[in-house]
Amino acid sequence: MPKATPIKLDEAFSTLSFLSGRTPETTDEEAKDAFAMLSEFSNGGVYIGHYDGYSEWERHSHGDELVQVLGGETTLVLLIDGEEQPKLLSAGQLLVVPKGVWHRFESPKGVKVMTITPQPTDHRVDFPLDD
DSSP, rough: OOOOOOHHHHHHTTSSSOOOEEEETHHHHHHHHGGEEEETTTTTEEEEEEEEEOOOOOEETTTOOOEEEEEEEEEEEETTTTTTEEEETTTOOOOOOTTTOEEEEEEEEEEEEEEEEEEEEEEEEEEEOOO
16 A cells, blocks of 8 residues: 655745746756656646746646645746736745646746646747747
8 A cells, every 4th residue: 555644845845945036947966956856646746846937848648736835936938829818926826727727937046846747748948839
């Protein structure tokens, strides 16, 4: 039988390093200490991150993604029908990104975020024109 273990978010965040100045070109190696997988979940996992800056575009073809802001704020930009739709999220707010929707994070003031993210994830630095 699987083991269910409570996760203390404050303790999990205390193990991360703050990533300052994230850009779409930031490598996984440069960002690795600012993100962590807390648990497997369904067809993906529960992840946390702590950074400021801007992410690349991403999408998840195998399910919706839940994004919850735990500290700071972010603008989650969704690409729907070829148009960018910004959604400002602050601490205590969450948003479900529908399956297959390209999205990115704009977090110039800093954010602590938790996501439940299906895998695999597609990433793009450039605006996704052809998808």
